[in-house]
Amino acid sequence: MHFYQPADPQPCYYCVKISNQEETDYPIREGIFTVEQMIFRCSWHAQFECSRCGKFHHYSWLYWCPKTEELICGSCNKPSMKPVRFWDRTYAYNMFLPFCLISL
Ligand SMILES: [Zn+2]
Numbered sequence: 730m731h732f733y734q735p736a737d738p739q740p741c742y743y744c745v746k747i748s749n750q751e752e753t754d755y756p757i758r759e760g761i762f763t764v765e766q767m768i769f770r771c772s773w774h775a776q777f778e779c780s781r782c783g784k785f786h787h788y789s790w791l792y793w794c795p796k797t798e799e800l801i802c803g804s805c806n807k808p809s810m811k812p813v814r815f816w817d818r819t820y821a822y823n824m825f826l827p828f829c830l831i832s833l
């Protein structure tokens with residue numbers, strides 16, 4: 730996934746969504762990154778670096794391992810899709826971490 734920067738600053742899509750659904754006082758940051766020129770993301774919701782491969786990915790493709798305290802991407806450790814209600818979604822990713830034996 731390649732993010733373009735700068736985009737015309739707009740409210741971050743994810744900040745607005747979180748603010749509307751979870752926390753009304755959640756700060757709305759400027760959306761300055763985009764992939765498709767339709768959804769604009771702030772730096773918090775755009776990309777994070779994988780602790781394993783060092784590549785940058787969209788935050789939804791990364792998992793926090795509480796044991797190793799690493800942020801691991803789905804390319805380094807393939808997740809499986811699980812049909813559950815999660816936030817405003819009908820699915821979530823299930824990731825088994827062989828190095829810490831924790832299933833997230
Ligand atoms: Zn945001």
Ligand SMILES: [Zn+2]
Binds near residue numbers: 781782783802804805
């Ligand atoms: Zn990785």
